[in-house]
Amino acid sequence: MASPQRRSGRQPLADKMYEVLLGQFTDGRWAAGEPVNIGALSRELDVSQTPLREALARLEHTGLVRREALKGYRVAPLLTEQELTKLMDARLVLEPALAFEAARRTTPEFLADVLETVDDLARAAKSPDSNVFSSYWMIDERFHLLIAHQAANPFLEKAYRALGGQVQRFRFFVELGSARGAPGQAAEEHRAVYDALADGSPVDAADRMRDHIENAKQRVLADRRSVAADGEQ
Known part of the structure; x- marks a missing residue:
């Protein structure tokens, strides 16, 4: 051995x-x-x-x-539109619950870490770097993982991490042709979640997370349909 x-x-x-x-x-x-x-x-x-x-x-x-x-x-192959819809629907069930629990257990260290990701994403959104989406996905992942861990429920966190593999697949292989504003929009939504966490409001944190995931769902579906339409022309 x-x-x-x-x-x-x-x-x-x-x-x-x-x-x-x-x-x-x-x-x-x-x-x-x-x-x-x-x-x-x-x-x-x-x-x-x-x-x-x-x-x-x-x-x-x-x-x-x-x-x-x-x-x-x-x-892995690209996610189909149906798979993307199901994935985002699963996130809509899980992540507001994680945000709710995290908001009940905030610490100065946790809030500082979350704020760092919010600020980093805002900077990435304004970057002229052609690889902005690479940074965007990594920062976005850290934001969501921090909240999942702070929820202090190992079963919920394990569920999120199990789902996380498919979230990674969504992040890295989704077509981004018409979603160039996504980092800026996501940065604003992340900040709204952070503000609710900093206020210690579980209900608001869950609501803001639900808004974020729903908006992300609509952005990616609109992008996929736009790319499909362009391919048919």
Whole structure:
């Protein structure tokens, strides 16, 4: 059996490869349905295939990649409009409850962390950087995870994290052709949730989170329909 030291020595490299691959997804390098060539990645990143396989196994749990028997890994396909609707409906059930519970248990440290993500998202929304959506998704994820954890209900948090893999898939592979204002709108909605949390108002926090998820749902569905319409022309 490998020693704890040897295991801990391997884990950081697998973690690093996980972050590298996740970054490639957010930067739009990978297309939905594209096969993942582990050998080519190993040569490109100058690492053995073992940490890459460990990273891909973790990404499989998020729903971003799928492993096919005798074929290896492939990037997950785009969510259909029906899948997007069902995913956002599930978030509408879960996330207002998480915000409600988090608002009952605020601490100065928690509020400072949430405010940091709100300010970061506002800056990302104004950035001329062409990779603004990469930053947007990562900041958005941290905002929602902070609230899920602060709810202090391990069953609700586990449910959110289980759903989170599909949220990642939604974030990284949704078409964004007509949603260029999304970061700014989301930043305003995040700030409204933060204000309710800072006020210690569970009902308002739940309502503002519900507004945010519903608005996000409408934005992404409008975007998908716009892209589909453009493709038919």
